[in-house]
Amino acid sequence: MSAIKAAVSSGSQKTGELAKLIQIPYPVASDDQLIIKAVAYAANPTDWKHIVLGWGPAGSVVGSDVSGIVEKIGKNVKGFEVGDYVSTTLHGNHLQERGAFADYVIVDPDTSLKFDKASFDEAQLAPGTYPPSPIKNFEGAAAINLSLATVALSFADSLKIPDDKKENADTFILIWGGATSTGIVAIQIAKLVYGLKVITTASAKNHEFLKSLGADVVLDYRNPDIVESIIKVAGGKIAYALDSVSSKETYQQMYDSTKGSKKVAFDNLLFLTEKDIKLDPERKSDTFGGTLVYLATGETQVLGDLVIEATPELIRSYKHFWYDLLPPHLAQLKTPALRVLPNGLQSTNEALELLRENKVSGEKVVFRA
Template structure:
């Protein structure tokens, strides 16, 4: 099968051939229809906390595709089912024609949903869902500050927050104002020129926001807490700040990494990914959340597109189409 190969830790991505993976118990073999790109994909090229068993390795965590073969001890799936899933970054991923995924981590894709939208959900969509719905337990009428509203997580987080009736403030470059406003943002902050804390206070009549979703730099928590309401909540998807304190102004600090269930070999957390996928689909079915894919590229542009993400200026999600 064709694949994008990482031949060594820290090496360059190349296009080549790899054996089609053999099915194993409790897994599905997926014929990949689409994948999408995330910052974690290029970070994994040089990260030291994962030592893959063999090279060349195949990266990728987002997959949408068709079940090609069903392993032993699998119930509820059959050949031909359309699914999406967050794959295990410790194993070979979907930057290829086929990949293996634990069956109980997969969510069945609605027939009417496009492959590119399905591929955009697992990493960024479920991160936004987990942060806002599971951790914050967002409530109607509350205010939320979402860093980097035009990014992969931010684009979904804005829509989820608006669907739940929150007032949304986000940072973005002026050129992306229209994009985040169309997603539902009520206010934008130009992080190049404006003071974030001052604007948060201005847009909340001095009270500060109820929730802050940090997706740019966890150290922002040490300054942005001043724009958080008493008893508010902050959450980082990038780890804790370097100088974290037990309490800033009485708010709660959360930290999540959507891949942690895979990294810690926690099957309950892995299975919860499928459950969150179905919960997320219920919200999409209302029409209040739409695709965040702003660019589709063919498979032979995958590596080039992934490297381009290092600039940090990608809007929404880039989907890679296999066909």
């Protein structure tokens, strides 16, 4: 096979025209990588942001999350066989030869998950919306990979949460934005892997769902008393705080909500630092970090003018999470609700616009190859 179909950024910012379908060469993987035949894709905010904010040039293959079937295995890769069902996350949207929204995709083993075929239903989901459930099909597999790798880096490396459940039993993590794709995974990992108590914020309609995932306290971020309510319920016991929305406003709210807690590790997903918020000069022990999911492959990342390196410690912490801590819990993890679009790769533009226009709530937009 010489040419394959791919969705690439068009160079246009017009609504519904961010991406177009073209033919690109069949990908060439290294000895450390796999190639999968794509089956389902999931859209992430980073996909439209790369296009609209100019993080990647026009003509870059779009997409960061894909699931599919292993076709080729590099000679250094262990633990995979041709025909395996996998999902993966990659830094798409900035290269002409590589992105998730293509017929065949290059896969790094360290950001991939392998699924038990016996518990998988290969049938394509009809267009529509499906409630959250454990991963049991290609659409669900595509929907969770990037969020999981993000939470892995945030919790294991940035926040440095100890993986001793007994030590964490009386400690709170505050997850701002529990109904984001990241938050939905973060709540479950905080409970299942780390045994933390979880306080989270979301619209009222998502409260029961987030409680069903294990959140101990869910509060409405639109409530004017949100900060005071969190301070009261936390009783000074917040040690970790992840802002999965990551605006300056939410970062400030999250910081203020930890008043009374002695030593808090803060994390966010959009390069915010402590300089972006007003700090309480009395608080000297807090730490501030940032998470970038693409570092999970261990490669240096370039985003516009930013060049960010994966430290050996980051790679060690991430791999410990991915290979030691996560596997016993993978079968239990629930995906967000799935919003399945009808038109294969042609759905790329619709998916990007739904995210650009903030039209998703507690759900992941997915579509088939």
